[in-house]
């Protein structure tokens with residue numbers, strides 16, 4: 012076949028696919044079977060493979076995305092991408108309408124749309140071809156995410172006319188799709204909007220293509236002003252005609268219901284509501300209560316002046332048009348301002364940005380610090396210093412920044428990680444989504460590592476709380492974990508806060524830690540992805556000493572580790588990375604010299620193990636998968652020397668809590684009693 016023939020065939024196929032994609036994604040009314048579609052699609056892709064010049068930017072094949080890494084360069088918007096002023100009651104909306112009417116020189120009409128809780132996007136078409144899709148950013152500069160947006164089936168890649176137009180819309184994810192995807196997600200997202208925002212910043216557009224994102228468009232800006240429609244309903248009508256997906260549920264209000272009906276014209280959505288101003292408050296109520304039945308999240312309504320001439324007349328403030336307002340539903344959120352973003356260096360060198368915000372009460376506590384996780388999270392929010400943000404409490408506990416509600420007025424751009432570690436000035440590196448300080452000698456890492464090592468769930472060394480460890484590090488008594496066993500605690504006597512008693516406690520704690528079973532030693536090394544559960548799995552698979560483990564690592568035998576049920580690639584990679592590090596190897600050798608346990612001892616099989624619960628008083632509540640009836644759990648505790656009681660009292664040391672645990676759990680939490688879940692309980696029995 013020659014190129015002329017190929018092009019002819021390609022054009023036929025492309026035209027057919029465009030129609031089918033439109034039917035499927037925009038109209039939600041496919042006219043052919045999936046297999047028929049796939050057959051034609053595959054043929055188109057094959058042609059483009061053989062004749063790469065056919066793979067034009069608006070080819071229907073672009074929907075599947077690519078595996079190439081895309082970047083999201085900053086680009087300037089050629090329209091002002093404004094946000095909206097807000098009203099929180101129907102009264103406030105009616106007052107705003109009054110003000111508009113007073114200022115306007117003509118009779119006004121208003122269109123009310125749903126305020127889709129998604130990601131704001133601007134689609135720029137030149138000569139009818141989608142050239143760029145840009146995030147809102149700060150309203151002047153956003154990120155170019157075109158390759159990713161092209162994978163969204165309801166975004167037209169080309170228009171039926173060769174016009175230049177900018178179209179604003181919202182990318183969103185339906186609730187059912189969110190629930191399905193979020194279930195399998197490693198780091199569950201709080202809501203569909205965050206998942207959608209994370210998705211459009213994925214580096215591979217082929218990954219974006221797997222998420223069924225959708226778009227609703229709501230504004231069009233024609234570059235030739237004579238082509239610009241004169242009423243918002245006409246804008247929507249034109250956008251529909253051009254092949255865009257417009258949310259059919261909107262309403263038009265005018266002085267009289269008849270006038271509103273006239274304005275409705277011949278818009279073909281089927282569900283448009285019309286009415287007079289007296290019906291407007293009712294509509295707001297109706298939309299507010301009805302929103303839970305929608306397939307997608309909305310966070311309010313947008314009320315817009317219909318007449319474009321009047322929009323111009325009403326004009327703009329610095330940030331908002333005066334011709335539109337957002338009616339926001341209430342949410343258990345608080346507003347605050349980002350005053351600073353500090354970075355913290357964790358024990359593994361991971362850098363965590365933390366927002367310092369103006370203190371605000373929310374859900375019963377006052378929040379002033381909020382973790383921002385990593386750069387991706389900040390990019391997703393497009394967060395800058397001095398932005399006003401909405402914060403919530405995830406799961407009612409951990410405060411989180413939900414979104415920017417008002418960009419700073421100082422022109423601050425999206426915040427970026429520093430290039431160097433704030434503690435040791437080493438150049439930072441990125442691994443996956445996270446940023447790290449590669450200097451294992453970085454003082455904050457050293458401190459974090461030692462605090463972790465001596466911590467309650469690890470070596471549990473008496474007398475060595477975080478403050479004490481900090482003193483020892485700051486005063487150069489210790490530089491690494493192993494130094495704990497070589498420095499002389501007696502030298503502390505007489506120093507601030509160190510009496511003889513305290514020093515004796517530290518000495519005893521260190522001495523006792525030499526008897527701590529191997530599994531605790533292993534966890535205490537602080538290898539990422541290698542916590543208590545993974546260590547248990549490792550040991551029960553027969554790898555019962557550090558020598559066995561190191562031999563596997565040195566032999567590069569990842570298969571042996573991957574064969575362990577419950578071990579994933581991440582765990583194995585981490586073990587290899589950390590255990591091949593000479594600094595870690597030296598640390599292990601030093602700890603071995605300090606006589607820590609590096610082999611699973613006899614204690615696990617001997618009589619000592621059968622009394623692991625001695626001195627403890629357990630209460631059991633809720634129901635269990637493996638201990639039904641509950642008395643089976645009580646037996647296990649008693650067999651191991653523990654006492655059991657029927658209620659939680661001051662003497663209770665542990666609560667085993669199953670599903671449906673109620674008042675006993677509350678009581679235990681109040682009293683600060685150790686609460687153990689079923690899985691952890693089983694590993695304690697082991």
Ligand code: IVH
Nearest residue numbers: 093094095124125126127131181229313332
């Ligand atoms: S109109 C000048 N209409 O809400 C035009 N916005 O602060 C302003 N949004 O950034 C936007 N649904 O991302 C408009 N039907 C709708 C909307 C909508 C959601 C978002 C948009 C904008 C924000 C307003």
